[in-house]
Amino acid sequence: GKTRHYKFNIQMKNVTRLCHTKSMVTVNGKFPGPSIFAREGDRLLIEVVNNVQHNISIHWHGIRQLRSGWADGPAYITQCPIQTGNSYVYNFTVIGQRGTLFWHAHISWLRATVYGPLIIHPKLGDNYPFTKPYKEIPLIFGEWYNGDPEEIIKQALLTGGGPNVSNAYTINGFPGPLNNCSAKNDTLKVRVVPGKTYLLRVINAALNEDLFFSIANHSLIVVEADAVYVKPFRADTVLIAPGQTTNLLLETKSRFPRANFFMAASPYITGTGKFGNSTVAGILEYGNPGRKFPVFKPTLPALNDTVFATDFASKLRSLATRQFPANVPVKIDRRFFFTIGLGTTPCDRANVTCKGPKGAKFSASVNNVSFVRPNTALLQSHYAGKSRGVYGSDFPVYPTRWFNYTGTPPNNTVVSKGTRVEVLPFGAGVELILQDTSILGAESHPLHLHGFNFFVVGRGFGNFDPENDPKNYNLVDPVERNTVAVPSGGWASIRFLADNPGVWFMHCHFEAHASWGLEMAWLVLDGNLPYQKMLPPPNDLPKC
Ligand code: C2O
Numbered sequence: 001g002k003t004r005h006y007k008f009n010i011q012m013k014n015v016t017r018l019c020h021t022k023s024m025v026t027v028n029g030k031f032p033g034p035s036i037f038a039r040e041g042d043r044l045l046i047e048v049v050n051n052v053q054h055n056i057s058i059h060w061h062g063i064r065q066l067r068s069g070w071a072d073g074p075a076y077i078t079q080c081p082i083q084t085g086n087s088y089v090y091n092f093t094v095i096g097q098r099g100t101l102f103w104h105a106h107i108s109w110l111r112a113t114v115y116g117p118l119i120i121h122p123k124l125g126d127n128y129p130f131t132k133p134y135k136e137i138p139l140i141f142g143e144w145y146n147g148d149p150e151e152i153i154k155q156a157l158l159t160g161g162g163p164n165v166s167n168a169y170t171i172n173g174f175p176g177p178l179n180n181c182s183a184k185n186d187t188l189k190v191r192v193v194p195g196k197t198y199l200l201r202v203i204n205a206a207l208n209e210d211l212f213f214s215i216a217n218h219s220l221i222v223v224e225a226d227a228v229y230v231k232p233f234r235a236d237t238v239l240i241a242p243g244q245t246t247n248l249l250l251e252t253k254s255r256f257p258r259a260n261f262f263m264a265a266s267p268y269i270t271g272t273g274k275f276g277n278s279t280v281a282g283i284l285e286y287g288n289p290g291r292k293f294p295v296f297k298p299t300l301p302a303l304n305d306t307v308f309a310t311d312f313a314s315k316l317r318s319l320a321t322r323q324f325p326a327n328v329p330v331k332i333d334r335r336f337f338f339t340i341g342l343g344t345t346p347c348d349r350a351n352v353t354c355k356g357p358k359g360a361k362f363s364a365s366v367n368n369v370s371f372v373r374p375n376t377a378l379l380q381s382h383y384a385g386k387s388r389g390v391y392g393s394d395f396p397v398y399p400t401r402w403f404n405y406t407g408t409p410p411n412n413t414v415v416s417k418g419t420r421v422e423v424l425p426f427g428a429g430v431e432l433i434l435q436d437t438s439i440l441g442a443e444s445h446p447l448h449l450h451g452f453n454f455f456v457v458g459r460g461f462g463n464f465d466p467e468n469d470p471k472n473y474n475l476v477d478p479v480e481r482n483t484v485a486v487p488s489g490g491w492a493s494i495r496f497l498a499d500n501p502g503v504w505f506m507h508c509h510f511e512a513h514a515s516w517g518l519e520m521a522w523l524v525l526d527g528n529l530p531y532q533k534m535l536p537p538p539n540d541l542p543k544c
Contacts, residue, residue, distance in 0.1 A: 001039065001040075001041030001042040001043060001093065001094075002039070002042050002043070003042070003043045003044075003045060004038055004042055004043070004044050004045070005045050005046075005047070006034075006036055006044070006045070006046040006047070007028075007046075007047050007049070008027045008028065008033070008034075008046060008047065008048040008049065009027065009028050009029075009049050009051060010025065010026075010027060010048065010049065010050045010051055010052050010056050010082075010114070011025075011026060011027075011028070011029055011051045011052060012024065012025060012026070012051075012052055013026040013029040013030075013031065015113075017144050017168070017174075017175055017186060018144060018146060018167055018168055018175055018179055018180075018181050018186070019181035020146040020167075022146070022147075022148065024113045024148075025052050025054060025056070025105075025110055025113055025114055026113060026114065027114055027116065030116075031113055031173050032115055032116050032117075032142060032172065032173045032205070033103070033114060033115055033116030035116055035117040035118075035119060035138060036103060036116065036117070036118045036119065037119050037120075037121070038094050038118075038119070038121070039094075039098075039120065039121045039122070039123055039124065040094055040095075040096070040097060040098040040120055040121070040122055040123045040126070041093070041094065041095070041123055042093070042094055043091070043092070043093045043094075044060075044090070044091070044092055044093070044094065045089055046058070046089065046090040047087060047088075047090075048082055048088055048089075048090065049086075050082045050083065050084055050085065050086055050087065051084075051085070053084055054084075054107075054108075054110060054150070055075065055081035055082065055083055055084070055107060056075075056081055056082050056105055056107060056110060056114070057073050057074065057075040057079055057081045057082060057088075057105065057106050057107050057542075058073050058090065058103055058104070058105060058106065058114070059072060059073035059074055059103065059104055059105075059106035059450075060072070060073060060090065060092065060101070060103050060118060061101055061102050061103060061104060061118070061243065061448075061482070062097075062101035062102075062118075062226055062245070062453075062482045063092060063094065063097070063101060063118070064095065064096070064097060064451060064452065064453070064500065065092055065450075065451055065500070065502070066093075066500055067500070067501065067502075067531075067533075067534060067535055068091065068092040068093070068535070069379055069451065069500075069501070069502030069503065069504075069534060070091075070379070070537050070538055070541055071090045071091055071092040072450055072451065072502070072504075072505075073090065073106045074106040074107075074450065074505045075106055075107035075373075076373045076374055076375070076376070076377050076378070076544075077377060077378050077379065077503060077505045077521060078377060078378070078379040078380075078502070078503060078505075079377050079379070079380070079541060079542055080376065080380070080541075080544035081107050081542060081544075082542050083542065086542060087540070088540055088541065088542050089538070089540060091538060094120050097120055097227055098120045098121060098122045098123075098126075098227065099120055099224050099226070099227025099228065099229075099245070099247065100117065100118075100119055100120075100138075100201040100202070100203060100224065100227055100245040100246070100247055101117075101118040101119075101120065101203075101226075101227050101245055102115060102117055102140065102203045102205055102245060103115065103116055103117075103118045104116075104205060108150060108153060108515075109149040109150055109152070109153045109207065109511055109515070110149075110150070111205070111207070111511070112142070112143060112145060112149035112166075112207055112511075113149070115140070115142065115205045116140070117138045117140055117201065117203055119136075119138065119201060120227065128199075128223075129223075129229055129319065129321075129323070129324065130221075130223045130232060130249060131197045131249065132197075133197050133198055133199035133249065134193075134196035134197055134198060135198050135199070136198070136199045136200075137190055137198055137199070137200050137201065137250075138172070138200075138201045138203070139171055139172060139200055139201065139202045139203070139213075139263070139282075140171070140172055140173075140202075140203040140205050141169060141170065141171055141202075141203065141204045141205060141211055141213075141240075141265055141280070142169070142170045142173065142205045142206055143166035143168070143170065143206045143207050143208070143209070144166055144167055144168045144169075144173075144175050145164075145166045145167060146167045147164065149207075152164050153511075153512075153515055156362075156512070156515070157515060158349075159349075159352075159354060159355040159356075159361075160345075160347060160349075160354030160355050160356035160360060160361025160362055161354070161355025161356055161362065162355075162356075162362060162512065163512050163515075165208070166206075166207065166208075167179075168278055168280060169206060169209070169211065169265055169266075169267070169278060169279075169280035170280055171188050171263065171265065171280055171281075171282045172188045172282070173188075174186055174187055174188040174280075174282065175280055176279075176280045176281040176282055177281060178264075178278065178279050178280070178281055179278065187281070187282060187283060188263075188282035188283070189282065189283045189285055190263070190282060190284050190285065191285050191286075192250075192252045192284060192285070192286060193252065193287075194252050194253050194254055194255050194256055194257075194286060195252060195253075195254050195255075196251075196252050197249055197250070197251050197252075198249070198250040198252065199223075199247060199248070199249060199250075200220070200247065200248040200249075200250055201245070202238070202240060202245065202246045202247070202248055203245045204240040204241060204242050204243065204244050204245070205242070206242050207242065207510070207511040207512070208242065208510045208511055208512050209267040209268075209269070210239060210240070210241045210242070210267065210268040210269075210309075210444065210446070210485065211239070211240055211265040211266065211267060211268065212237050212238070212239055212265060212267075212268055212300045212301050212305075212308075213237065213238050213239075213240060213263070213264070213265045214236055214237040214238075214263075214264060214265075214298035214299070214300055215250065215261055215262070215263045215264075215284055215298060216261040216262050216263075216264075216284075216295075216296035216297050216298040217257075217261055217296050217298075218250060218251070218252075218253075218261065218284075219234050219235065219236050219251075220234070220235050220236070220238060220248040220250060221233070221234050221235075221248065221249040221250075221251075222234075222235055222238060222246060222248055222315070222316070223247050223248065223249055224245075224246060224247035225244065225245070225246050225316050225479055225481050226244060226245055226246075226453070226480075226481035226482045226483060227245060227482075228318065228324075228453060228479070228480045228481060229318075229319045229324050230316050230317055230318060230319065230479060231317045231318070231320075231477070232249075233315050235312070235315075236298075237298070237300060237301060237308070237312075238312065239268055239308065239309055239312045239313075241444070241446035241483060241485040241509065242446050242483075242509040242510060242511075243446050243448040243482070243483035243509030244446065244481070244483045244485070252286070253286070256286050256287045257286055257293075258293055259293045259294050259295070259296050260283050260284065260285045260286070260293050260294070260296070261283070261284040261295065261296050262281040262282070262283060262284075262295055262296065262297045262298060263281065263282045263283070263284050263298075264279050264280065264281040264282075264297065264298055265279070265280050265281075265300075266278075266279040266280075266300045266303075267303065268301070268303065268304070268305065268309055269303050269304060270304060270306065270443060270444045270487075270488035270489075271441060271442070271443040271444075271488070279300070281297075283295060306487070306488065309444075309485075309487070313459060313485065313487075316456075316479040317474075317477040317478070317479060318455075318477045318478060318479055318480050320476060320477040326476070326477050326478065326480060327497075328455045328457065328475050328476075328478060328495055329429035329430070329431075329455075329495045329496065329497050330429070330475065331429045332429045332430070332431045332495070333425070333428040333429045333430070334424060334428050334429070334431075335430075335431045335432075335433075336397050336398075336422075336430070336431070336432045336433065337398055337432075337433045337435065337464070337466075338366050338367050338397075338432060338433065338434055338435065338520075339365075339366070339367055339368070339435045339436075339437045340364075340365070340366055340434055340435065340436060340437065340445050340447065340486065340508065340518055341364065341365070341436055341437030341438060341439055341440070341443065341518075342362065342363070342364045342437075342439060342440040342441075342443065342513070342516065342518075343363050343364065343365055343368070343370070343413040343414065343415040343437075343439050343440065344356055344357055344358070344360035344361060344362060344363050344413045344414055344415070344440075345360065345361045345363040345370065345414060345415065345417065346360055346361070346414065347359055347360050347361055348361075357413070357440055360413075360414075362516050363414075363415050363417075363516050363517055364415075364508065364513045364514075364516035364517050364518035365415040365416075365517055365518060366506075366518060366519070366520045367395070367396045367397070367398070367520075368396070368415045368416060369395065369415065369416055369417070369418050369420055369517075369520070370415045370416065370417045370418075370516065370517030370518075371417075371418075371419065371420075371507075371517045371518070371519035371520055371521075372417050372418055372419045372517070373419070374390050374391060374419045375544060376390055376544045377544065378390065378391055378419075378421065378503045378521055378523075379502060379503040380537065380541070382503055382523060383534065383536075390419065391419040391420060391421050391521075392418065392419065392420045392421075393421055393422070393423050393523065394420060395420035395422040396420075397422060413439050413440060415517070417517070420520065421503065421520070421521045421522065421523045422520065422521075422522055422523070423523045423525065424498040424522055424523065424524045424525065425498070425525055426498060426499070426501060426524060426525050426526060426527035426528075426532055427497070427498060427499055427532075428497075428498040429495070429497055429498075430495065430496050430497070431457075431493065431494070431495050432454075432493070432494050432495075432496075433464050433491055433492075433493045434447055434484070434486045434491060434493075434494070435463065435464050435486075435490075435491045436486055436487070436488060436489055436490060436491065438488075438489050442488040442489035443488055443513075444485055444486060444487055444488040445485070445486045445508045445510065445513060445518065446483050446484070446485050446486075446508060446509040446510060447483065447484050447485075447486055447492070447506065447507070447508060447509070448482060448483040448506065448507060448508075448509045449482055449483075449494075449496070449504065449506045450482075450504040450505045450506065451500045451502060451504035451522075451524075452482070452496045452497075452498075452500060452504065453480050453481060453482055453496070454480070454481070454482070454484070454494040454495060454496035455478040455479070455480050455494065455495045455496070456478050456479050456480075456481065456484050456492060456493070456494055457473040457474055457475060457478045457493050457494065457495055458470070458472060458473045458474070458491075458492065458493035459484075459486075459490070459491070459492045459493070460487070460490055460491055461487060461489060461490040462489065462490060462491075463491070464491040464493070469491075469493070470493075473493065483509055498524045499524075499532075500524060501524050501525060501526045501527065501532065501533060501534045502523075502524055502534055503521050503522070503523050503524075504522045504523075504524065505519065505520075505521050506519070506520055506521065506522060507519035507520070
């Protein structure tokens with residue numbers, strides 16, 4: 001492989017959308033940030049220089065970081081943040097992966113504006129296992145806030161209530177024409193020619209919403225999920241959760257149509273709380289854009305179309321070929337059942353009622369433990385043998401109490417707080433069942449695991465049944481990915497091999513839920529062989 005150098009200058013920049021201009025944190029003054037391109041096998045050296053008054057760190061979402069955990073990026077997990085005026089070089093090699101991923105800030109809510117595509121092409125000479133595309137088009141979804149996202153989450157955490165929702169969804173940073181204020185330059189336009197196959201690299205970088213995506217009068221062929229090839233299938237609409245990516249083939253019409261077409265995304269909502277409900281659209285144009293053709297609109301599923309969501313998820317299957325096998329762990333050394341969901345913590349404001357449920361504060365947890373961010377990084381303290389007082393390794397691996405998803409909500413929904421990790425021996429085969437508790441109402445949770453891909457061997461509604469549900473596991477061609485949408489009021493079962501030593505964050509990729517504590521970390525110990533051990537930290541690793 002080649003070594004590729006990038007420079008990320010973190011700087012403030014004025015950006016205007018929806019007729020609002022605001023100063024925001026950006027990479028190189030761009031919104032969204034620049035695309036990173038690499039080939040499988042390449043080494044990436046990305047120098048991040050912090051020139052803003054916020055601490056920052058960048059995560060390369062979906063990159064396995066084999067033995068390069070120091071480059072993973074979540075603040076206070078694998079590194080201390082890069083402070084104002086300082087810099088850090090993220091140094092990692094893309095091993096055994098190719099496809100569409102993305103990068104984003106991994107501290108507070110800075111990823112609202114600091115994110116961009118991370119595109120890994122196959123090795124030179126390797127082909128895609130599908131029609132060679134004529135051109136590739138990245139489509140990255142996000143959310144636009146007229147206000148400052150850092151203020152929004154700060155207020156929400158202070159008052160205990162839900163954070164304000166965004167003002168629009170965006171594609172490649174543009175909210176599109178279906179908003180009350182949209183200036184001409186607010187709309188993404190993609191020009192295509194007839195009779196070609198395009199590869200759409202689709203990324204959901206939105207903070208808090210699953211999104212349906214469709215292009216009017218065109219069908220799409222799904223060929224990849226989270227940078228892993230899948231068995232191709234046709235779909236008019238796809239569903240993509242925050243933290244997920246997908247590759248889609250778009251076959252353009254054989255002749256110039258006398259129309260243009262909306263490429264649109266709208267939210268899939270299962271929760272009961274506040275949510276945005278707008279549609280973002282970009283325009284797919286054939287030929288001369290000066291001509292006034294009508295614009296056709298796609299029909300997107302209803303806001304709560306769980307039937308569609310379930311059907312779509314079940315269609316995603318690994319290729320499971322000799323060249324691209326599905327290496328599902330069969331020998332399970334450690335089996336876990338984790339509840340995930342929302343709860344509360346007591347109001348701690350003097351003489352003020354908190355804005356969360358029953359005058360308390362919103363909280364979220366894994367096995368009733370709401371993650372508390374430490375003041376120093378977990379990986380650094382582990383590596384230095386100084387973990388005492390930073391984290392405990394007594395994560396409760398089976399919930400001490402939980403509630404049936406259909407049951408009456410308990411009076412006491414208070415969860416405990418702590419910084420705990422679960423320790424795994426090197427090479428362990430892990431099965432993890434994730435159960436939505438629905439204590440405060442059912443919600444879907446896009447659970448993201450750092451450092452690994454996992455196989456989604458089962459998924460269902462209601463309470464997981466340890467007797468019967470495993471009988472229906474798919475161990476042949478389950479989808480392999482890094483973010484699973486645990487169904488609302490249901491469960492998902494995933495398997496992975498703990499073959500990557502380090503500290504690996506796992507959390508809900510809904511930023512609100514993560515901020516409330518729906519997070520935990522795995523500590524994978526070194527193996528016995530030299531190449532199974534963590535490498536020492538780089539010299540420029542930031543200090544807290
Ligand atoms: Cu894309 Cu820990 O996140």
